[in-house]
Amino acid sequence: MLKTMGNEKGTIFNIQRFSIHDGPGIRTTVFLKGCPLGCVWCANPESQEPLPQLMVQHNHCTACGKCREVCPEKAISFAKNNRRRMVWKKCRSCFRCVDVCVQGALTIIGQEANLDDVVNEVERDRAFYTSSGGGVTLSGGEPLMQPEFAVLLLTHFKERGIHTVLDTCGNISPEILRAALSHVDLVLFDIKTMDDDLHRKYTGVGNELIMENAKLAAGLVRTWLRIPLIAGFNDSVDDIRKVATMACSLGVEKISLLPYHPGGKAKGRRIGRQSMSFPAKPPAEKHIARLLDLISAEGMSASVGS
Ligand code: SF4
Numbered sequence: 583m584l585k586t587m588g589n590e591k592g593t594i595f596n597i598q599r600f601s602i603h604d605g606p607g608i609r610t611t612v613f614l615k616g617c618p619l620g621c622v623w624c625a626n627p628e629s630q631e632p633l634p635q636l637m638v639q640h641n642h643c644t645a646c647g648k649c650r651e652v653c654p655e656k657a658i659s660f661a662k663n664n665r666r667r668m669v670w671k672k673c674r675s676c677f678r679c680v681d682v683c684v685q686g687a688l689t690i691i692g693q694e695a696n697l698d699d700v701v702n703e704v705e706r707d708r709a710f711y712t713s714s715g716g717g718v719t720l721s722g723g724e725p726l727m728q729p730e731f732a733v734l735l736l737t738h739f740k741e742r743g744i745h746t747v748l749d750t751c752g753n754i755s756p757e758i759l760r761a762a763l764s765h766v767d768l769v770l771f772d773i774k775t776m777d778d779d780l781h782r783k784y785t786g787v788g789n790e791l792i793m794e795n796a797k798l799a800a801g802l803v804r805t806w807l808r809i810p811l812i813a814g815f816n817d818s819v820d821d822i823r824k825v826a827t828m829a830c831s832l833g834v835e836k837i838s839l840l841p842y843h844p845g846g847k848a849k850g851r852r853i854g855r856q857s858m859s860f861p862a863k864p865p866a867e868k869h870i871a872r873l874l875d876l877i878s879a880e881g882m883s884a885s886v887g888s
């Protein structure tokens with residue numbers, strides 16, 4: 583049985599108030615760090631590592647050299663043109679360089695957070711949840727990579743009468759998912775592709791467990807499927823029809839299409855992420871409209887965004 587007490591701290595990388603894309607109404611979205619997938623198109627690559635990590639912003643750097651002086655791992659050097667260079671594999675995330683950078687060119691992504699602090703932050707907007715039919719959403723990364731903390735948060739929100747949404751990639755143990763779902767009003771369940779080989783190639787894992795968990799979730803709570811829509815990868819009529827057919831058979835409420843945007847590429851470079859070449863493109867608006875019609879024709883509610 584999942585232990586749900588004793589770990590009252592977790593690692594988060596953002597709390598976003600007034601979110602309107604992570605479930606119904608106005609919501610506060612809590613982003614937990616760590617993900618079991620490594621999707622090459624990820625819009626939030628800084629979510630994937632479970633621990634706090636260094637992020638650089640080259641255009642803020644004045645080449646003062648202080649970070650190089652304090653780095654015990656010699657991970658920072660300067661090129662002849664005075665441009666700072668990072669050897670990411672040497673970095674041990676001690677963050678001494680962050681302490682000396684007065685320009686804000688070096689920042690830490692992710693921080694340890696207490697349960698009470700997160701709950702209090704979410705409570706600030708209770709009036710908006712009530713008036714809009716909103717609440718709190720746990721997202722990531724994969725929130726259930728920190729199962730004790732995530733379940734504890736969900737339990738506290740439910741006890742306070744706050745509507746709870748879990749945004750999950752689905753690649754987690756069914757036991758953990760089941761424990762979380764008993765405190766969840768709505769699941770946003772990501773489906774990348776029904777093709778197991780493609781899934782494995784571009785996320786690092788196959789989709790068998792994810793498909794089993796989609797069935798589990800839809801059998802227990804209200805479920806919306808979310809598809810990150812990438813031109814030429816998972817946006818063919820055939821791809822989307824397969825997801826719609828599965829969604830109908832599982833009895834999910836809705837499919838949300840989330841068109842790819844390239845914001846994650848620049849962030850990936852700033853955290854030293856090495857990822858395989860993947861020419862991701864957003865689908866054309868006309869094509870998205872066609873896919874929405876296709877899903878509706880299968881008898882399923884559909885939208886762009888959530
Ligand atoms: S301390 Fe900051 S401003 Fe100075 S060289 Fe390092 S990154 Fe650039």
Ligand code: SF4
Pocket residue numbers: 636652653654655656657658672673674675676677678679680
């Ligand atoms: S965080 Fe990385 S780059 Fe910065 S001082 Fe520590 S080891 Fe060096």
